[in-house]
Amino acid sequence: MDSIYLLSPMIAGAVGLVIAAFLYFRVKAQPSGNETMNRIAGYIREGSMAFLVREYKVLAAYCLVVGALMFYALGSEAALWFILGAVLSLLAGFIGMKAATFANVRTTQAAAESTKGNALLVALDGGAVMGLAVAGLGLLGLGAVYYCYRGTEHVGTILHSFAVGASSIALFARIGGGIYTKAADVGADIAGKVIENIPEDDPRNPGVIADNVGDNVGDVAGMGADIYESMVAAIVSAMAIALTIAPMSLPQIMTDSSDVAAVRMMGVGLPLILSTLGLIISIVVIFMARALKNKKPATVLRSSLMLPPVILTIVSYICMPMIGVTQNVTWALAAGAFGGALIGLVTEYYTAMKPIRLVAEAAQTGAGTGVIRGLAVGMESVALPMIIVVIAAYIADAQLGLYGIALAAVGMLAGTAVVMTVDAYGPIADNAGGISEMSGLDPKVREITDELDAVGNTTAAIGKGFAIGSAILTVVALFSAFNMEVNHVRQMNGMGPMQLDLTSSGVLIGILLGSILPFLVGATTMTSVGKAAGKIVVEIARQFKEIPGLLQGKAEPQPAKIVDIATSAALWEMILPGMVAIVAPVAIGFLMGPQALAGMLAGGLAVGATMSLFMANAGGAWDNAKKFIEKGGLPGHKKGSDAHKAAVVGDTVGDPFKDTSGPGIAILIKVMSVVSLLIAQLIALR
């Protein structure tokens, strides 16, 4: 392949980073408002950064231990790229968080002194820094692996190691961040509403700062690491399949398929090229969105999410023939890209349309019936996304076999930069509202930030659907890559392919054991949020009791203590579920062999995919049912009515459902698959 192809992923990645830097400084140059606003924003920024620093220390220790193990088992280069995969993820999280915590207060200030359009722009720019950092660093890293190791024998191992680095960080950042954000949210809510009966985001509540920190920690840094890892894993799975697929099964990706080595080489390079296209298209879309800042915010954000699949398909259709690639690639890619958009729309339906009215109505007869209805909505919402994934996988498989499924995952994640931009926009707008409230600004400012926030909530639902959908497809691809890697190693050792018959006891036992794991991660994360929230409630109650004048607004709360409690709890509690994800596949793989491990991945996929959809969407439905009542959706039941209180119970349950356990389970199945791929060569002969 020409050197232009070779270099293009890294060049595109670097361009993305340069634009991210440009937007970062543009955001920072915006006016940041009065002293109170800066003080509050300072608290949030300090709390977020303090969490990140402490989290990174824990993760550094983890990386050293696992890096040492990898050094021992797979050599120094594997260990090095594992650490690089992790460091790039940390870097993306750090950059994004910095940008978000500058953008929040500047969004508030723009809403106060400038137009809604400018406020939207600041929030969007802040999100775009994260979006471009995630996609840019991902492409840069994988492009570098490919550039350095293409054609060598251990390119597979290096790719897997890089992916495990990315996955590890995503796992802990997502779970730790998820526990933090919901412990602070639930804790502050309960303490504020129930114990002291003071309104949301009230500056007297010592938990409000931690709640705002949580938005950044969970929805910016956590989500960023998660999407970064999905993108890396999807690309790596496609490359791994191309590297290990048997010559007779090579997919029909080149118009001239006579040279097997050339086809294989193209198969390995193609995922990177397609992701490069995706990043370029994403940059264009981000600038289009910036240009449309004065349109309705909802229109701007939704069209940003829906455009990339369309453009990507057209561009691929035009470009593929130019490099001698068949249109099968375009169709597989499009199946994934449109599938992702469709899943986003289904998610929006279940978390923002008719179902939330049903949940709100059910809350009229009490918290119990409201919770029941939300659970039912969540369960129902599982079907369509799964069917869409199946159809996308089916189409892609018909085009290019298992390689096609991996390309579909790449296609679903091609718009990563845009999805992440919109996702990170959400907490910025949310924070902007909190800062406006806590700084006692004119209620009109809050009105603007509330509108921006509401749009962010809807698009966050779409983004979340995207994330889980792509996770499922990626796991299917990784699962195939794992099996191919095992068979590749077996074949090189003169053994026949692994028998993965569904009725063999090893596979069946693996499936049953795998089905437990999502529930274990769900149980531990739900419990963690509950416990940490309880500690926060106790501390808030203590402050109101022991700080004279706090309730009257005459004294300052001590938010740092709450931040500290949430941080410690999150970092401590993330270890057990995180370890489950990493230890389970290693233990089963080494103790029971690759068949049982394949079964475990399949069982984990079936349960994990459905559970994460169920939990994320039930949580979204409760959240928006509550907001629906607050906006007067149920005549005769306004904020503070019994129906509203019942809906708040649903929202409380939904908080860890949608932001801790649901995403935690989705990342569990990704990490298990990536770890399995890495150890495949070590256990293939068992």
Next chain:
Amino acid sequence: MDSIYLLSPMIAGAVGLVIAAFLYFRVKAQPSGNETMNRIAGYIREGSMAFLVREYKVLAAYCLVVGALMFYALGSEAALWFILGAVLSLLAGFIGMKAATFANVRTTQAAAESTKGNALLVALDGGAVMGLAVAGLGLLGLGAVYYCYRGTEHVGTILHSFAVGASSIALFARIGGGIYTKAADVGADIAGKVIENIPEDDPRNPGVIADNVGDNVGDVAGMGADIYESMVAAIVSAMAIALTIAPMSLPQIMTDSSDVAAVRMMGVGLPLILSTLGLIISIVVIFMARALKNKKPATVLRSSLMLPPVILTIVSYICMPMIGVTQNVTWALAAGAFGGALIGLVTEYYTAMKPIRLVAEAAQTGAGTGVIRGLAVGMESVALPMIIVVIAAYIADAQLGLYGIALAAVGMLAGTAVVMTVDAYGPIADNAGGISEMSGLDPKVREITDELDAVGNTTAAIGKGFAIGSAILTVVALFSAFNMEVNHVRQMNGMGPMQLDLTSSGVLIGILLGSILPFLVGATTMTSVGKAAGKIVVEIARQFKEIPGLLQGKAEPQPAKIVDIATSAALWEMILPGMVAIVAPVAIGFLMGPQALAGMLAGGLAVGATMSLFMANAGGAWDNAKKFIEKGGLPGHKKGSDAHKAAVVGDTVGDPFKDTSGPGIAILIKVMSVVSLLIAQLIALR
């Protein structure tokens, strides 16, 4: 085989039925108390029977339609035995319900005028009628099939048809009964506590009769059909495996294994012989329990549940060598029997011990945190039962391969009569308390019935664990039987065995589609309960508004209207989830072939097993956490406190979780497997 072996299942079944008849008339001969008590008991009996009659009409229509289809596809005999399998299930439900609705008021009366021991005895006898009817009719029916068709070519088809009849009734009875019982329970509770603020079981509440009817409809008739079908399905799966297993894989069940035909014949007959032993042992245990009536009720019931595995293992160890059978059979049987008991104990831990205190404590900070903690407990409770099933399956597989797994399921269900006795005891004791309250008897009577009821709740948890555990193991066995049947047909047509490789797209797609179904059944049943409960609340509110003097206790409520609403709702709402269970495997089997169907069964198993454990145990934990607070378990929080109200919300959510959706999902996966087994020969060549 000698004719004594051939006839013994039918003889034992008939003996069981004779004893059931004896106990039935013994119960009926007990004094039934004063006129008020008889009037209330009459309402409950009439409501229960009215439901049964209307349900049976719907099921008759279903049986005619499906019977006609089977007549067309598989011949007249298959259709006949399908209907017989269904009719025996209906008969067991009818007998059990009759007995239970006589026993309830007589238990109250025994508590009023005799000793606690005699009250326990009446309730136990009432339950034993159901227990013996279920096990007796099951053995009688399967014994007859075996007697008439042994050695013929179509014995497999007849067995499958009989099992599908049993499964179909179980499916609808379980789901319809589950919707009824929880709609009435939730509806009466909400209306009573929230709207009118009157205590539980208050005779003024028009929904209380329906609530008591629901206990019979759901926990007697529904549970009975469910356990009857588990027993039938376990036996049929073992027989089917023995019929179709390849000669070279025949399990080592006979000490002299030189005659392949004899081994196969013994393999087919053995499940019936072992179940016959199980029934005899159960009868002995039931009479032991009767003799111990003056001991602590908890001791009596718990030892009844724990004894059968021990006795069965000993008896099998002694008897098997006498008929030339290896001890491998004993070990496989024991693995299942002890596994079932262990799962029961694990269930008891999660629904009656430390975890419920944690849920109660979490309710101190609100309904939201209480619900979160209960969900976490339910999720955590999935792991151990699944691991126990895996270990039991592993041991059984090591002894006798897949046939051993089926025998383990037979072993787990050998104590069916006892388990069902204890399960049916629960609603009788519950009803007895309700009747005592509604009849205005001395509070001391209620104290006795409350103690009997509390014991019933704990043992019900054990029984429920048993039921789900045996369902999971049975599904594993049925799944194996399905695959063998397919391969058997393929081999007879000169084709190689079906390729069930986990990585083939058909299997993978099947797994993903199968994982949706438990969520669909969960969603529809949760929604149905919510909707029906809402209608009941509206009707109760109407009665309090429109019947003058009702609230003051000067006028009579109209319970029949509530019974009618619950009945219509349950019968109507059971159709959709029921159809999912039957249509899904047929559609996928005929459209996509046996590989995809096998994948669907595996995906359904992984998700269904874990979801049903999660829901059943979370529901049990919430229920008992509420009761824990009511009994003063949390110092400073008694009945009516905020913590108690919060726990009531958990209990409301838990009601459909544990008694509608959880069991509904367990039966879904059983029915899908049985239906697949039936159609295996029709789709094997696709």
